[in-house]
Amino acid sequence: MLKYVNHDIVFQEYPDEVTLAINLSLCPNFCPGCHSPQLSGDIGDELTELRLFSLLADYEGEVTCVGLMGGDNDTAEVERLLLAAKREFPGLRTGWYSGRKELPEGIRLEAFDYIKIGPYVAECGPLTARTTNQRLYRVKDYKLQDITSRFWRK
Numbered sequence: 001m002l003k004y005v006n007h008d009i010v011f012q013e014y015p016d017e018v019t020l021a022i023n024l025s026l027c028p029n030f031c032p033g034c035h036s037p038q039l040s041g042d043i044g045d046e047l048t049e050l051r052l053f054s055l056l057a058d059y060e061g062e063v064t065c066v067g068l069m070g071g072d073n074d075t076a077e078v079e080r081l082l083l084a085a086k087r088e089f090p091g092l093r094t095g096w097y098s099g100r101k102e103l104p105e106g107i108r109l110e111a112f113d114y115i116k117i118g119p120y121v122a123e124c125g126p127l128t129a130r131t132t133n134q135r136l137y138r139v140k141d142y143k144l145q146d147i148t149s150r151f152w153r154k
Contacts, residue, residue: 002026002068002077005044007055009063014095014114014136015150017065020055022047024070029099033122039070049084056089065113067095075104082111112139127151 007022024047027040034040045051056066066085071078075098082094095114103117116127118134125131128151136151137144 002047002071002074002081003042003044004047004051005039009059010067013067013069013097013116014065014093015147017093017095017114018063019065019067019095020059020063021067021069022052022055024068026073027070027099028073029119031099031119031121033120035120047081049081052081052085053088056085056092060089063092065093065095067097067114069097070099071096072098072100075107079108079111083108086111109139109142109144114138115144128153 003025005023005025007020010019010021013019013021023036023039025039025041025044030040068078068082078096082096085092085094093113094111096112097116099119100117101119114136116134116136121133124133127134127136127148130152132148135146136148138147
């Protein structure tokens with residue numbers, strides 16, 4: 001089960017996208033220095049397919065992408081919800097931010113247009129640092145293309 005705490009329209013999570021970012025709780029990663037440690041708690045409301053579709057309908061025509069921020073406690077549900085969103089809202093792109101070090105085995109890449117993976121490690125820096133351990137991938141033709149460098153500061 002996924003629980004969401006809040007959502008917002010964001011412009012920098014995925015390149016060239018206006019994203020409805022949905023923050024999920026129940027994070028099992030407990031990354032030291034996490035910017036949202038409250039998301040490790042059991043807080044928020046269940047993110048059902050019906051609720052996701054309602055949120056997307058509220059912003060239809062305003063967003064180009066939906067991003068689930070977290071969800072590492074139930075990656076199968078992340079995948080299922082994003083596949084359903086793609087079917088219900090043709091042309092909508094999907095993204096997932098995971099604090100895992102690696103993608104779960106058997107993940108269906110067709111659910112995603114973007115995947116950010118990697119726990120936050122303070123000494124490596126954020127995604128904008130060339131030294132970051134985190135990676136942002138664009139999924140194209142069922143392959144991961146590393147586009148992390150698009151975030152690096154010049």
